[in-house]
Amino acid sequence: MVDLRQFAFPMLAFSVMHPLATAVSEDLLFINYHIHVTNDLPSDLPPAVPSLHLHCKSKDEDLGEKVMFKHEDYSWDAKINLFRTTLFFCYAWWEGKQQYFEAFKATRDEHRCRIYHNSCLWSVREDGIYFSKDSLTWYNEYPW
Secondary structure, three states, X not given: OOOOHHHHXXXXXXXXXXXXXXXXXXXXXXXXXXXXXXXXXXXXXXXXXXXXXXXXXXXXXXEEEEEEOOOOEEEEXXXXXXXXXXXXXXXEEEOOEEEXXXXXXXXXXHHHOOOOOOEEEEEEEOOEEEEEOOOOOOEEEEEO
8 A cells, every 4th residue: 555655745845845946046035126116196286295105014024104205216125035925015095096016026026027127116106006127118007
């Protein structure tokens, strides 16, 4: 009779180690990613009055609430953890509109954000929150 433990352990080891081996082989664990969120909202407010509120955090780190002026850029750095579960999410609100978005998700962004100097670029606009991997082409990934 076959002992299932002979098959279970190698399968479990492979399922855990395969993503780690992939990440390590590509040096993804050592890259410092730069996340940028820019306030590109229209504003008829005076120049000294902020128009966007942004609160970003991860499971382990709360970056705090930021009050942003028009064209202001807020940025921070992140590294991918060993299990590739790194996640920074933000909550944005402006003039009665609000939206939650994932500013950096390791499994989604580890490759697409490497294209432009290891940067994830976000632009908060009147109709939603846009992403760009090259600062030329923008996609509305989170409509209001």
